[in-house]
Amino acid sequence: MLLPALTLAAAGCGKKPEIAPPAQTNAPARGVEKIKREAKDAVTATAGYLTQRKERLQKSFSDKMTELSKQLSDLKAKSERTGDKARSEWTNALAGLQRKKQVAADKLEQLKNSSSDKWQEFKADVEAAFADLEKALKDPLARSKDDDKSSRQ
DSSP: OHHHHHHHHHHHHTSOOOOOOOOOOOHHHHHHHHHHHHHHHHHHHHHHHHHHHHHHHHHHHHHHHHHHHHHHHHHHHHHHTSOHHHHHHHHHHHHHHHHHHHHHHHHHHHHHHSOTTTHHHHHHHHHHHHHHHHHHHHHHHHHHHHHHHHHHO
8 A cells, every 4th residue: 555655656756847938928028019119109299308498499589589689779879879970880780780680680680580409509600699699789888878878968
């Protein structure tokens, strides 16, 4: 009796347990799709951010252009009230300022018409054109204020 029990036990120990094959899953495919979706969301968010920055910059420069145009109009009006010699100087100065204003306006228009991903290429040009115009306006504005003070005295 002992012998048959040992034989069965020995025979049972030699068997390898059956292991079920791993179940097929779509885990890698789902992971790739998730990464693609996250990348697309990141691109969309970045594009939205860049569009907002472009619009803010555009508005800032448009507001600045409005103010600079007003200053130029004021200078032109003041130049018309001066004597002939001064009027000639003012006319030359205003013509130069008008050219710089047109350059700045053209650069701003390029910025407005640029795509959301290309506008940054125009940003430096717009900033430089506006800085040039503002710098050129400083002397005539200061001179205009000096003329106002001297005419009041």
